[in-house]
Amino acid sequence: MSRFLKLALLASAMASPLAAEPLGLGRAATPEEIALWDIDVRPDGLGLPVGSGDVMTGDGIYTEKCSACHGVFGEGTGRWPVLAGGQGSLTNARPVKTIGSYWPYLSTVYDYVNRAMPFGNAQSLTDDEVYAITAYLLYLNDEVDEDFVLSSDNFAEARLPNEEAFKPDDRAEVEFAAFKEDPCMSDCKPSVEITMRAAVLDVTPEETAAKAAAKAEEAQAAEPTPEAPPAEAPAVEVAEAPAADPALIKAGEKVFRKCKSCHQIGAKAKNRVGPVLNGIVDGPAGAVDGFRYSKPMAAAAEAGLVWTESELSAFLASPKGYMKGTKMSFPGVRKEEDIAALIAYLRDASE
Amino acid sequence: MTDENQTGPSRRAFLTGAGAVAAGTLAGRASAQTDPAIAIHPWMQELGDGVDAAPYGMPSPHEADVKRRTVEWLTADPVSSINFTPLHDLDGTITPNGLCFERHHSGVARVDPAQHRLMIHGLVDKPLVLTMEDLKRFPRQNHVYFLECAANSGMEWRGSQLNGCQFTHGMIHNVMYTGVPLRLVLEEAGIKPEGKWLLAEGADAAAMTRSIPMEKALDDCLVAFKMNGEALRPEQGYPVRLVVPGWEGNMWVKWLRRLEVGDQPWHHREETSKYTDLMADGVARRFTWEMDAKSVITSPSPQAPITHGPGPTVLTGLAWSGRGTIPRVDVTLDGGITWHQARMDGPSTPKALHRFYYDFEWDGKPLLLQSRAHDSTGYVQPTKNALREIRGENSIYHNNGIQTWAVDADGKAENVEIS
Numbered sequence: 230m231s232r233f234l235k236l237a238l239l240a241s242a243m244a245s246p247l248a249a250e251p252l253g254l255g256r257a258a259t260p261e262e263i264a265l266w267d268i269d270v271r272p273d274g275l276g277l278p279v280g281s282g283d284v285m286t287g288d289g290i291y292t293e294k295c296s297a298c299h300g301v302f303g304e305g306t307g308r309w310p311v312l313a314g315g316q317g318s319l320t321n322a323r324p325v326k327t328i329g330s331y332w333p334y335l336s337t338v339y340d341y342v343n344r345a346m347p348f349g350n351a352q353s354l355t356d357d358e359v360y361a362i363t364a365y366l367l368y369l370n371d372e373v374d375e376d377f378v379l380s381s382d383n384f385a386e387a388r389l390p391n392e393e394a395f396k397p398d399d400r401a402e403v404e405f406a407a408f409k410e411d412p413c414m415s416d417c418k419p420s421v422e423i424t425m426r427a428a429v430l431d432v433t434p435e436e437t438a439a440k441a442a443a444k445a446e447e448a449q450a451a452e453p454t455p456e457a458p459p460a461e462a463p464a465v466e467v468a469e470a471p472a473a474d475p476a477l478i479k480a481g482e483k484v485f486r487k488c489k490s491c492h493q494i495g496a497k498a499k500n501r502v503g504p505v506l507n508g509i510v511d512g513p514a515g516a517v518d519g520f521r522y523s524k525p526m527a528a529a530a531e532a533g534l535v536w537t538e539s540e541l542s543a544f545l546a547s548p549k550g551y552m553k554g555t556k557m558s559f560p561g562v563r564k565e566e567d568i569a570a571l572i573a574y575l576r577d578a579s580e
Numbered sequence: 581m582t583d584e585n586q587t588g589p590s591r592r593a594f595l596t597g598a599g600a601v602a603a604g605t606l607a608g609r610a611s612a613q614t615d616p617a618i619a620i621h622p623w624m625q626e627l628g629d630g631v632d633a634a635p636y637g638m639p640s641p642h643e644a645d646v647k648r649r650t651v652e653w654l655t656a657d658p659v660s661s662i663n664f665t666p667l668h669d670l671d672g673t674i675t676p677n678g679l680c681f682e683r684h685h686s687g688v689a690r691v692d693p694a695q696h697r698l699m700i701h702g703l704v705d706k707p708l709v710l711t712m713e714d715l716k717r718f719p720r721q722n723h724v725y726f727l728e729c730a731a732n733s734g735m736e737w738r739g740s741q742l743n744g745c746q747f748t749h750g751m752i753h754n755v756m757y758t759g760v761p762l763r764l765v766l767e768e769a770g771i772k773p774e775g776k777w778l779l780a781e782g783a784d785a786a787a788m789t790r791s792i793p794m795e796k797a798l799d800d801c802l803v804a805f806k807m808n809g810e811a812l813r814p815e816q817g818y819p820v821r822l823v824v825p826g827w828e829g830n831m832w833v834k835w836l837r838r839l840e841v842g843d844q845p846w847h848h849r850e851e852t853s854k855y856t857d858l859m860a861d862g863v864a865r866r867f868t869w870e871m872d873a874k875s876v877i878t879s880p881s882p883q884a885p886i887t888h889g890p891g892p893t894v895l896t897g898l899a900w901s902g903r904g905t906i907p908r909v910d911v912t913l914d915g916g917i918t919w920h921q922a923r924m925d926g927p928s929t930p931k932a933l934h935r936f937y938y939d940f941e942w943d944g945k946p947l948l949l950q951s952r953a954h955d956s957t958g959y960v961q962p963t964k965n966a967l968r969e970i971r972g973e974n975s976i977y978h979n980n981g982i983q984t985w986a987v988d989a990d991g992k993a994e995n996v997e998i999s
Contacts, residue, residue, distance in 0.1 A: 251706075251768050254714045258699050258707035266699055266838055269779060269789060271846050298656070308656035319862040324974055331864075332853050341849040344787040345686065348660075351785045395856065398868040404970055409958045412910065414919045418999075421915035421948060423986060427740040427995035433747060433882075434651050 268352070270340040274385045277339070281380030282361025284368040290358055291365050294347045302487070303327070303369040304560045313369035314560035316390070329370025333392040335384070339363050371563045375486060473577055481574025484567045487559070494578045503557065507579045509536055510572055525554040541575075542568050645669070648679060651747060654735075659687040660786075662729065664750030667876070667898065668884040673754055673926045673933045674724070677808050680753035682815040683729055685786035689835045693819040696783065698765075698803070702841035705770030712819050715803060718760040718768075723802065723825070724932045726900045728752040728871050730828035730855050730977040736964070737973045740984075740995040743882040748983060748995060749874075752900070754933035757823050759804030762797050766839070775841035779848075780822050783837035790831045791845035792824065796869075800825050800931075803836065826902030826931040827869040828977070830855055860972025871902030873961050874980035875909055875936070875953035886991030890944035897922075897951050899934045904956035906934040913940065915948030915984070915998045922951070930956070947987040948998055964997065 270276040292301070300306050303313030315325030324331075328338055343359045345351050354362070364379035367387070373379075379387070427433065485494075491502035498505040504517035515522045515530025522530065529552065534540065544551045545568050547561040562568050639646065650663040665681040682688075693712045701707035729751035735741050742748050766778075771794070778797045782788040792801070802823035805812060812818040817834025824831045830850055845851070845867075857865040877897040880886050886893060899906040905928055910919040922936035936951070953961040964981030986996040 251770070252718065252764075254717055254768060255708040255710040258701055258709045262709065263699065263701045263707060266781075267701065267840065268787075269781070269840065269846055269848070271842075271844060273844070275842075308653075319858060319974075320860065322973070324858060326853065326858070328853075331858075334847050334852060337847055337849055337852050340789075340846075344789070345785070345849075348686070349785070351686065351787065394862060395852075395864050395866045398865050400865075400868070400872070404962075405959065407966070407970075408960055408962050410960065412919070412952065412960050414910070415917075417916055417919070420999075421917060422999040423948075423996045424999055425739045425997040426986075427743045427882075430739075430741055432651075432653065432741060433743040434649065 268340075268344055270336045270343070272334040272336045274336065274381075277336070277381050277384055278356040279381045280356035280360050281378055281382075282357050282359070282364050283378040284361075284364045284373065284375045287361035287363070287365025287368070290354075290362055294350075294354075295362065298348060300558055301491070302559050303366065304558050311560075312366060314563075316370075316563060319391075319394070327370065328366055329372060329390065331391050332389055333395050335363065335367070335387045335389055338366055339384075375483065474573065477570050477573040478577045480567075481570035481572070481577075484562065484571045485574055485578075487562070488571075491557075491559075494575065506575055509579070510538065510541060510576045512536055523552075523554055523556045525552050526556070538572055541572060545571065643669075646679070648681060649746060649750075651735075651742070660685050662731075662751060664746045665753050666746045666883075667750050667752075667878045668745050668881050670878070671896065671935070673898070673928070673935050674808065675753035675755055675933075677755065677810065677813050677816070680727075680755065680807075680813070680816055681729070681751050683751070683829065684784070684815070685788060686784050688815045689782070689784035690814065691783060691819060691835055696819055696835075696837070698820065698837060698839070700765065700769040700839045700841075702779075702839075703772040703775035703843065704766075704841050705772065708769045710765070712805070715760060715765075715805065715820065718764050720758055720760050721802065722756055722758050723800075723823075724754060724756045724927070724929055725823060725825045726752055726754040726871075726931065726933050727823075727829045727832055728874075728900070728902075730830060730868075730871070733874075733979040733981070733983075734976045736981075736983075736995075737968075737975060737979055740997050743995050745876050745878050745881045745983070746883055749876040751829070752898075752933075754900075755807040756809070757802055757804040758806035758809070759802035759823060762801035762803055762822070762839075763799075765803055766797060766841070769841075771841055774843045777842045777845050779838075779840040779842060779846050780831070780833040780836060781838040781840070782817075782833045783835040788830075788833050788850065789846065789848045790833060790850055791848065792831060793845075794841075796824065796827070824869075826871060828855060828871060831869065855977060857971065857975040857977050860974065868978055871900070872978060872980040873899070873901035873903070873906065873953045873955035873959050875899035875906075875951040875961055876983050877911070877949050877951050877985060880947075880949065880987055880991070880993050881985050882993045882995060885993050886942065886987060889991070890942050893940055893942040895922075895938040895940065895949065897936055899936060899951065899953035900932065901953065901955035901957075901959070902931060903959065904930050906953050906955055908954040909934075909936040910952040910954075911936075911938045912950045912952075913947045916950055919952070944989060946989055947985075948996075949985045949987060949993075950982050952982055 267276070298306060298309040299312050303311065305311035311325055311327050313327055313329055315327040315330035318325045318330060332338065339359055342362055343354065347353065360379050364373065364377055367373045367379070368375055368377065492506050493499055493501060494506040498507060500517065500520045504520035513530065514534035514536055515526045545562045548555050548557040548559055562571060646666055646669040648663040648665065650658065650661060655661040662683045663681055665675060665679050670679070696712055698710045698715065699708070732751035733748055736748055776794050778792045778794060780790055780792060803820060804823045805820050807813070807816060812821060817836065820836050822833045822836050851866065857868055859865065875897055877895060878884065879896050895911060899909045909922040909924065911922045912919045920938060922938045924934060924936050926935040928934045961980060961982055967979065967981045984996050984998050985993045987993045
């Protein structure tokens, strides 16, 4: 073999790794190994394990493992993510992007809870626990009733409300023509003015004296975003007190389960996180003995606020929108008929 | 000794001062006579540290202020948070590894490379398990790329908020990666014809996942294990991460442990609830992967004021595009009435940071500084208001609008918006 040919062969041997031919590196993955790591779930249900979980089981697991960060009602604590509510807020100045208001697919909830939650103890939940928590999150977002059971059989039927609002990146069509124009180089405008200054806001972190100021800002920034103002909340038309409708009261009792972790009502009721609710309908605000109300609620009480059905409806629709600073962290009852039922129950259970 | 030390400098000061009488101004002479820095300093006489005093070198203690910083109020917990590269303190185009901004979703995974495996499965001919040793036997390449978080400048959508380009633009870094083309790793497993998407997953407690179209995966992505010549830093994905050039940083999955080939995207948390751009009408854009052309003046800027008074001044900054190179940057000193082409300098490759300079004589009057990047596709960086007209103010991500610094007569700079 000539020296030239040897060199040519050597060169082709050296080049071969860049061709599509496999190098024979690594080893085959076994089905068991793949099964252990392959946890992802897709919107079409691919990857979903067999299993099921119901809302009430999910409530228990959620309260124990999730509520410290995400709040009892999915309202979020501090700067931790809000999980429920926010419906109709996506065009507001401060949109609240939750599973119910923003996420397009339920599979994403299952997948994320399964892979990354609880925070600090990832991949510790059983499949059924993940189903139960997912079911409870649907319930917190008013997508299902409290007797709902989520399972691998009915998962594909579940649809989140905002699915259709997602579309592919269209920057090339919508923006590029305008942003590819030859820009002006001289005499581009007659004059220029400063319209906004960061120093006015003063949220820049500093490692010196300004740290305290930044802390104060943090507290302010961490304050929950106000929901839609009460003026925008659906006003419940209650012309006159309707005669007690047993079906309505019964429906209200179901809605009241959302309130039960904080409020009691009836003869043996005691103040808990929230005050006793006996006589709340048409009663004076901030009047329960032994309960420490928030400053805004105490002020409203002093100003003579009475919980008429219309005031109470507005409050229940959006507690924080109705009264900024209220201790009630509950995000609000979304459906008008649920509010009406709840008020009927509150009136009835007080007697 | 002490006497000598004291007489030495004063004699020198006297001599220098005498020379200055003829040539310089009175002020110049006075400062030269009294400049205590013209002295015999301890480091001119005492022996310094020998080798190995710092087996892994550290910057001078006088550079202690050059560091990553976080904004505490941004997130709930530092374990799931971000810090920022001090762009105002750097020059050239390469970011030192210890200053590359960090973003974690469940903290820095402490991965033992001997226990680390990369699995490739799904729609492939031969599902594979690779060790780090296996990975390093593939033909490897070196490329310089920027990595920008999609949320970089996201706090500025509603207006100027943070004083410092570290905070407004510091979710970016630029290093030379050494790694294996992702294409080679995928071809080793053999992609089936219906394999159109790739799911990349990390080994941290967030098990970060992103869906990547196969076209991109086979184009220029790398499975990287070195940055600027040394092993990846743990906070950057040690021992191995994905490099997705020009695309939003969240896709560059750190601590890469799994690649699954599929026929559809997965629509996981990061690509649905996060990293989608909410428009003013409530519609959300998804799969907004490429980072638009962008630039920022790093000095003068709020953390790097002009301290020398009127006279020759060096203005400098960085520009980049996820779609190519930056052939040109314009700068303005008067808020956009007149623009000047900046001088491009330093090594520049596609999807990497580009350094620009504009050397000018400052007359001591207030300035309104802006920079405007042009990329190799003809795209010109828009104003923030031009972006807002199309996207509203709720997008959070992909804010590549033109940044303004107002410099006052003292040389102090502030983040502002202008008409």
